[in-house]
Amino acid sequence: MTTAQHTPKLTARGAATRTRIVAAAANLVREHGAAGTSLDDVMAASRTSKSQLYHYFANKEDLLRAVAWQQTDRIVEAQRPELDQLDSLAGLRRWRDKFVAARDEAQNVGGCPLGSLAGELADGDPENRVVLQKCFTAWASPLLMGLTTMRDQGQLRPDADPDALAEAIMAALQGGLLLSNTYRSSRPLARALDMAIDHVTSFATVRGAAVG
Amino acid sequence: MTTAQHTPKLTARGAATRTRIVAAAANLVREHGAAGTSLDDVMAASRTSKSQLYHYFANKEDLLRAVAWQQTDRIVEAQRPELDQLDSLAGLRRWRDKFVAARDEAQNVGGCPLGSLAGELADGDPENRVVLQKCFTAWASPLLMGLTTMRDQGQLRPDADPDALAEAIMAALQGGLLLSNTYRSSRPLARALDMAIDHVTSFATVRGAAVG
DNA sequence: CAAAAACTGGACCAGCAAGTCCAGTTTTCT
């Protein structure tokens, strides 16, 4: 992904410091949520000082936006092996399995790092929403491409709308993660994703069913 | 719904005060989220004092749990006309339409009041999760009953699992609301719910299709 | 009608939050 930020000129050391800050903040946000993460925590975890934070970021929300980018990179990167072959029903199912397994490994604690960020940031600065939208789009992009390929190859009927399908899958994913976190069980997520995949399957042609 | 709390003995005035506090807190939480709502805000909005808050609630989380109950009541109550006839595909679609319309009326600002509460409370006191689970269950309950009826009446195939269907619908709903809030558009919600209803439809019998 | 219990108001506190300031060091550029 490498979602480059518009950071004009940075020394090697400066860039490293900035990266360290964002990484530390991302870890904290993943564990305690955005509101539950103080700048002091970020300072301690990244071994930096207040003035450095404000040297690299305008304010906390600005830092949080950078965290959103980083999370997106991280998520997309972690799922690259699966996302890269999301061009068949079988590939979609592998992606689902990996996701559910990952949640179980994390004992279903903590929702989607991007989803919780969205919940806390979406009602703030309008700039936040722009960033979050781009993050979701970036995340869904491999999904969208895979679905488009499937349709173009004739695995899905021509009337299948890859855009609508991808968006619905993302919704199922987010909602599933929220419920799974609340119930401390991967079951809601699994059911939500199964529903989403069944939905895609309902657009499959004979050929698509054979491939998938 | 009337999810009664275990409030031992309360004077008429005391009960009124308590209700006033919860209602005010619920409004604030709906607008600014749980973390964004201070007890001072609640005091001002409910015309009460600190000591009253702590007379009726053990601490902020306790108040927030009461808010979750109240939100659930409110949600279920608001949708009673539709939820009561959720025993056909047509009824399900009416419910969907009402929901999407309501979101558009609210200009898609603010996510699900219960969903955002879940995001912020689920990782705190374990008691929080118990309450949230009960809230989601209460919300999904009419859905579950409707789907069960549909299966028992032969509108859905015997292998349809009302429990799984209801949970998947809730996930689609929550995820759809999150994305709709982020995109300030009801489109993601509409697509997610359409997917969910299509999923139910895929279990419909000839008879069910006729009724729905 | 009194005493007990329920209720109320608001002053107060300690801690922590984001954000500011500035004096000093290191790196970069010419």
Add this chain to the structure above:
DNA sequence: AGAAAACTGGACTTGCTGGTCCAGTTTTTG
């Protein structure tokens, strides 16, 4: 080399937060 710009540390300020305390009033109850 030497000035400018980038970078660094940390003390400090201001405001708010959840939570405590207690003195006083109202309501309930024996």
